[in-house]
Amino acid sequence: MDNRQRTAQFAFWRRTILGLSLFSILYMGVIRPTQVDLVQNVLAPAVVKYSLKYNNINVSVAQDELFLVPLDFPKIRFDLPFGGFFLLPLTLFIISRKHQFILTMCVYHGILLILFPIVGVLIFKGSYVLATLTIVHEKFYKAIFIIIGLLALREYSNSILDRHK
Amino acid sequence: MYAGWQLLYTFVLLPDGRLDTFLSYSGVSLAAGLLSVLGWAVESMGRFVGLPGSSGVEIQNGCNGLELIGLYCGFIIAYPGPKQKMLMFVCGGIGLLFIANVLRIAGFALWSYYLPNTWEVAHIYSSYVVFYPVVLPLWYLWTIVSEQPSLLSGVGPSSV
Numbered sequence: 001m002d003n004r005q006r007t008a009q010f011a012f013w014r015r016t017i018l019g020l021s022l023f024s025i026l027y028m029g030v031i032r033p034t035q036v037d038l039v040q041n042v043l044a045p046a047v048v049k050y051s052l053k054y055n056n057i058n059v060s061v062a063q064d065e066l067f068l069v070p071l072d073f074p075k076i077r078f079d080l081p082f083g084g085f086f087l088l089p090l091t092l093f094i095i096s097r098k099h100q101f102i103l104t105m106c107v108y109h110g111i112l113l114i115l116f117p118i119v120g121v122l123i124f125k126g127s128y129v130l131a132t133l134t135i136v137h138e139k140f141y142k143a144i145f146i147i148i149g150l151l152a153l154r155e156y157s158n159s160i161l162d163r164h165k
Numbered sequence: 166m167y168a169g170w171q172l173l174y175t176f177v178l179l180p181d182g183r184l185d186t187f188l189s190y191s192g193v194s195l196a197a198g199l200l201s202v203l204g205w206a207v208e209s210m211g212r213f214v215g216l217p218g219s220s221g222v223e224i225q226n227g228c229n230g231l232e233l234i235g236l237y238c239g240f241i242i243a244y245p246g247p248k249q250k251m252l253m254f255v256c257g258g259i260g261l262l263f264i265a266n267v268l269r270i271a272g273f274a275l276w277s278y279y280l281p282n283t284w285e286v287a288h289i290y291s292s293y294v295v296f297y298p299v300v301l302p303l304w305y306l307w308t309i310v311s312e313q314p315s316l317l318s319g320v321g322p323s324s325v
Contacts, residue, residue, distance in 0.1 A: 150308065
């Protein structure tokens with residue numbers, strides 16, 4: 001690695017660390033408090049009220065997430081799209097300048113925003129298949145976007161080295 | 166792989182509880198030992214660890230890093246690379262995450278003693294502070310060590 005490559009790599013990592021620091025501040029200062037407020041004051045009361053019609057599923061409310069707790073099935077977690085697991089990959093995509101992935105992830109989270117209430121209602125009505133899919137999907141999509149973000153970061157780092165050869 | 170792990174964790178490991186219980190108990194025991202060695206008086210039993218006079222912490226199943234260990238290993242195994250190095254990353258990562266969890270539990274015990282009013286904040290953000298700085302760099306490192314060409318090459322235009 002020559003001096004130009006080293007300088008370019010240093011600038012890249014400085015940008016990465018700065019981006020991740022900004023992500024942390026934005027998440028802890030804005031995103032999470034907003035999510036907690038939304039869940040506690042808007043979503044939870046509405047879902048708890050709706051759940052009163054059903055005696056097979058209880059609702060458990062955590063800080064920024066809701067759990068549907070069926071009597072005879074593992075609990076199903078719902079947290080708001082466009083939260084920390086949106087912001088972290090978004091930061092990685094911005095650093096690595098992968099605009100297409102940003103768009104894809106925005107669309108994905110937008111679809112989740114529409115789908116989650118529908119899926120919730122269907123789970124209340126007894127769809128355990130959807131409950132299983134929701135459990136699987138919940139960790140899956142979060143991990144996948146972060147991993148794609150990391151791979152994008154790596155590719156961008158490599159492209160810097162190639163460009164300064 | 167992630168779907169398989171999530172199903173295994175949710176429908177087998179978590180209800181069974183033995184692996185979770187082992188991780189919780191051993192984590193608490195090691196955290197108590199660590200605090201003792203460092204000079205703090207510690208009360209510990211089963212899942213509970215705390216400093217005398219504080220409410221202490223109880224490590225429940227599902228809160229001991231097992232789910233994250235599965236997610237971590239999932240990527241290392243799924244992303245192609247030399248088997249020997251893969252094994253090193255899996256075992257080393259599990260070890261590091263376990264140590265990170267012991268430090269987290271010890272940190273919780275201290276926090277509940279010295280800053281009990283802000284305990285909830287520590288609990289909420291602990292995983293971001295403790296686990297992510299371990300998992301994300303290790304994942305990144307694995308993409309380099311695995312010596313694979315970027316799997317994203319050719320997936321969409323990268324606008325620079």
